[in-house]
Amino acid sequence: MTSSEIFSIITFVYGLATLLYVFSWIFKKPLPGKIATAVTIVAVLGNLTGIILRWIESYQMGIGHAPLSNLYESLIFFAMTIALTHLFIEYRYKLRFVGMVASPIPLLAMAYASLPKVNDAIQPLIPALQSNWLITHVMTCFVGYAAFAIAFGISIMFLLKPSEGGAPSGIVSRIPDFDILDDLTHQMVMFGFLFLSIGIITGAVWANQAWGRYWGWDPKETWSLITWLIYASLLHARLMRDWKGKKIAVLSCVGFLAVIFTYFGVNLLPGLHSYQ
Amino acid sequence: MTKSSNTDDSAHQLWNFFASVKLSVVILLSLAMTSIIGTIIPQNESPMLYHQKFSEGLFKLFNTLDIFDMYHSWWFRFLLCMLTVNIIVCSINRLSSTWKIIFPKKPSFNINRFRKAKNRQQWSAAGSVEQVKDVTSPWLSKRFNRFTVESSENGYLLFGEKNRWTRLGIYAVHLSIILMIAGGMVGSLFGFDGFVNIPEGESVDSILRRNNQPEVKLNFKIKCDDFDLTLYESGLPKEYRSSLSLIRNDQIIIQKNIIVNDPLRFEGINIFQSSYGKIPSTETIPVNKFTVTITEKASGLIYNKKAAIETPIEMPGNSGTLVVVDFRRSIPYHGIDMPNAFLCRMDNRNGEPEHFIIPADSPRFDVMRKGDFIISINNVEFKDVVPEIQYYTGLQVTKDPGVPIVYVGFLFMIIGCYVTFFMFHQKLCIEISTDRGKTAVTVSGISEKNKPGMNAIIRRLSKQLQKLT
Ligand code: HEM
Numbered sequence: 031m032t033s034s035e036i037f038s039i040i041t042f043v044y045g046l047a048t049l050l051y052v053f054s055w056i057f058k059k060p061l062p063g064k065i066a067t068a069v070t071i072v073a074v075l076g077n078l079t080g081i082i083l084r085w086i087e088s089y090q091m092g093i094g095h096a097p098l099s100n101l102y103e104s105l106i107f108f109a110m111t112i113a114l115t116h117l118f119i120e121y122r123y124k125l126r127f128v129g130m131v132a133s134p135i136p137l138l139a140m141a142y143a144s145l146p147k148v149n150d151a152i153q154p155l156i157p158a159l160q161s162n163w164l165i166t167h168v169m170t171c172f173v174g175y176a177a178f179a180i181a182f183g184i185s186i187m188f189l190l191k192p193s194e195g196g197a198p199s200g201i202v203s204r205i206p207d208f209d210i211l212d213d214l215t216h217q218m219v220m221f222g223f224l225f226l227s228i229g230i231i232t233g234a235v236w237a238n239q240a241w242g243r244y245w246g247w248d249p250k251e252t253w254s255l256i257t258w259l260i261y262a263s264l265l266h267a268r269l270m271r272d273w274k275g276k277k278i279a280v281l282s283c284v285g286f287l288a289v290i291f292t293y294f295g296v297n298l299l300p301g302l303h304s305y306q
Numbered sequence: 307m308t309k310s311s312n313t314d315d316s317a318h319q320l321w322n323f324f325a326s327v328k329l330s331v332v333i334l335l336s337l338a339m340t341s342i343i344g345t346i347i348p349q350n351e352s353p354m355l356y357h358q359k360f361s362e363g364l365f366k367l368f369n370t371l372d373i374f375d376m377y378h379s380w381w382f383r384f385l386l387c388m389l390t391v392n393i394i395v396c397s398i399n400r401l402s403s404t405w406k407i408i409f410p411k412k413p414s415f416n417i418n419r420f421r422k423a424k425n426r427q428q429w430s431a432a433g434s435v436e437q438v439k440d441v442t443s444p445w446l447s448k449r450f451n452r453f454t455v456e457s458s459e460n461g462y463l464l465f466g467e468k469n470r471w472t473r474l475g476i477y478a479v480h481l482s483i484i485l486m487i488a489g490g491m492v493g494s495l496f497g498f499d500g501f502v503n504i505p506e507g508e509s510v511d512s513i514l515r516r517n518n519q520p521e522v523k524l525n526f527k528i529k530c531d532d533f534d535l536t537l538y539e540s541g542l543p544k545e546y547r548s549s550l551s552l553i554r555n556d557q558i559i560i561q562k563n564i565i566v567n568d569p570l571r572f573e574g575i576n577i578f579q580s581s582y583g584k585i586p587s588t589e590t591i592p593v594n595k596f597t598v599t600i601t602e603k604a605s606g607l608i609y610n611k612k613a614a615i616e617t618p619i620e621m622p623g624n625s626g627t628l629v630v631v632d633f634r635r636s637i638p639y640h641g642i643d644m645p646n647a648f649l650c651r652m653d654n655r656n657g658e659p660e661h662f663i664i665p666a667d668s669p670r671f672d673v674m675r676k677g678d679f680i681i682s683i684n685n686v687e688f689k690d691v692v693p694e695i696q697y698y699t700g701l702q703v704t705k706d707p708g709v710p711i712v713y714v715g716f717l718f719m720i721i722g723c724y725v726t727f728f729m730f731h732q733k734l735c736i737e738i739s740t741d742r743g744k745t746a747v748t749v750s751g752i753s754e755k756n757k758p759g760m761n762a763i764i765r766r767l768s769k770q771l772q773k774l775t
Contacts, residue, residue: 093538153542154538154542154544156542156543160545160565160566160567161567213758217758220727220728221727223723223727224720224723224724224727224728227719227720227723228720231716231719231720234712234716235713235716238709239567239569240566240567240569240578241578241580241702242499242569242576242578242702242703242704242706243499243704243706244706244709244712245490247344247349247377249345252341252342252344252345253345255338255341256338256341256342259334259335259337259338259341260334260335260338262334263331263334263335263338266327266330266331266334267331269327270327270328270331288338296345
């Protein structure tokens with residue numbers, strides 16, 4: 031089996047996990063939720079196998095490099111980090127509802143990667159990318175993005191939940207307490223902030239190695255800084271008494287929009303980082 | 307009210323203004339929003355391009371606001387300055403109280419705060435109060451670096467505390483921002499960022515800078531001994547490699563092959579492989595000299611003239627000039643490849659210049675042209691060199707004494723964030739008391755920063771302790 035075949039199967043496995051999470055949520059049944067977790071574990075393992083296989087395939091082609099060098103490969107890695115992060119939260123906080131918001135994201139990422147306009151060929155590395163920093167830089171950035179993505183999902187839940195006093199109705203009423211959501215958002219943002227910081231820093235050190243400047247205000251660099259500044263504001267806004275709950279959730283959504291733009295939108299602007 | 311207290315008052319207000327977290331949120335968001343501008347409007351392009359892109363009014367406005375180089379504009383620097391002052395004032399403001407928490411004169415535990423903690427876990431143990439104390443004490447003192455036992459009215463109070471120092475983490479984070487800004491400033495004041503193109507085999511000792519800044523003179527020469535370009539089969543570049551020698555006083559001080567991710571560093575100056583290019587060769591003509599034979603049809607007179615490429619030849623009788631423009635190893639001519647041919651141009655006194663070709667050593671060829679003269683080219687001296695493609699290497703040359711400061715900032719940022727986010731100051735109390743003949747054990751903990759984390763710790767701890775007692 032080739033890595034691309036594995037990836038197309040995995041896309042469906044992620045889809046199945048999402049369905050199960052939604053099913054367990056709507057019908058309030060714990061069993062499908064447990065199965066969903068197991069299916070997600072399978073998907074992550076498959077995803078990892080695919081990545082390793084693609085790595086090996088690149089060596090067989092004589093252009094060996096870690097599969098983190100173009101949009102296709104980054105989407106696949108992104109899917110895996112999100113699924114892993116959400117499994118970690120499930121395990122650590124015993125909160126299965128996170129699967130509701132987290133599991134569609136790997137599905138979307140994998141589905142997007144399989145669009146014909148995304149080039150899935152294993153390409154040789156151009157000179158600028160031939161560095162050990164590539165792996166550290168891309169990995170840390172994407173772990174950060176994954177945490178922010180989950181924080182985004184939880185914030186959406188926060189905003190959807192009717193405020194206290196409102197008559198609880200339907201599935202919306204099953205959203206956990208505001209405190210839990212707020213706290214989880216904060217945890218995820220802190221986690222993401224640390225990794226985004228490391229990602230930006232490794233990028234800067236790499237740029238200094240390769241081009242002799244650690245910061246050049248290239249659009250991608252600048253947008254990652256913008257993202258970082260928005261989350262820094264969020265962390266500080268929490269320290270002000272009147273900035274609890276809803277406003278933080280909105281900031282977390284704005285932050286994630288910045289993440290998305292840093293990831294995809296920057297390709298519309300000129301610069302070194304644009305993935306072809 | 308006296309005047310001095312007035313100024314005291316406004317100084318105080320100013321201090322409080324800069325100490326506020328609200329201000330920092332405003333500054334951080336302003337930096338984020340203004341930074342967007344520079345990613346939409348390309349920075350540091352030539353003024354010509356901006357003139358084309360924007361209307362006159364817009365151009366003037368952008369120009370006065372330094373939008374075309376906004377990250378170095380006065381107002382962006384002003385925001386960074388505000389951020390720095392904000393961080394410094396805020397940190398000073400809080401440091402004394404943090405310091406008192408970390409290094410208290412007399413460490414004390416307030417039992418009432420523990421009794422109010424929501425995470426209290428309680429159970430009754432089998433042994434006596436003494437026994438429970440003796441079992442739990444060594445266990446607890448191993449896990450907490452400050453540990454005290456106090457006796458209470460009806461039993462014992464065991465207090466544990468750890469990670470008090472982690473409250474300093476946030477100062478490391480904020481200090482890191484100041485270090486990065488300071489390092490950036492040192493770099494822009496005492497460093498430079500320039501570029502230079504060196505043809506293979508040649509050397510330079512001065513570096514061009516962007517934005518019309520003056521050249522930088524180096525105290526050594528950079529010589530490009532060789533440049534190599536390797537391609538993948540697909541034609542994409544695989545590696546650019548320059549062999550460089552640094553030369554001072556006619557002596558080679560250092561030699562190195564540099565590639566894109568592996569620069570040459572010498573005396574604080576960094577030389578990076580950045581680009582490359584081909585030099586248009588001046589030696590495309592592999593012939594030096596030849597003889598042009600002109601036969602005048604009317605008189606039958608023959609003129610032989612020594613000639614070379616691009617040197618005009620006067621035609622007999624002032625009838626114009628002939629220029630042999632170029633030589634080609636092969637020219638397609640009526641479906642065949644004609645070898646060794648010359649491209650010629652005849653400038654007549656009046657009228658259009660006439661273009662035609664003459665193959666070497668073919669005296670009758672030009673008869674076909676039906677001109678007043680028959681031209682042929684003989685005695686061609688071929689210069690037997692195949693011109694090699696000559697490359698120049700494009701080097702980025704930088705000096706940035708601020709880098710170590712920035713890197714220390716990076717380290718502080720990562721360590722500080724980790725400590726602040728994932729470690730926290732924990733205080734824990736175990737109350738052991740007799741309660742109607744039984745021994746009651748109560749565990750509770752306090753953490754200002756991470757209540758859920760503390761709750762989890764208490765839950766885990768009390769489970770383990772229950773097994774012990
Ligand atoms: C780019 C600039 C800044 C960054 C990256 C940054 C980062 C951080 C981080 C990560 C935290 C921890 C938040 C948490 O525990 O959840 C924090 C807390 C804090 N920051 Fe900043 N900060 C910046 C600028 C500022 C400024 C300008 C001020 C000035 C008022 C400030 C004041 C504070 C305060 C008072 C805290 C709370 C400390 C505590 O909990 O004891 N920060 N900052």
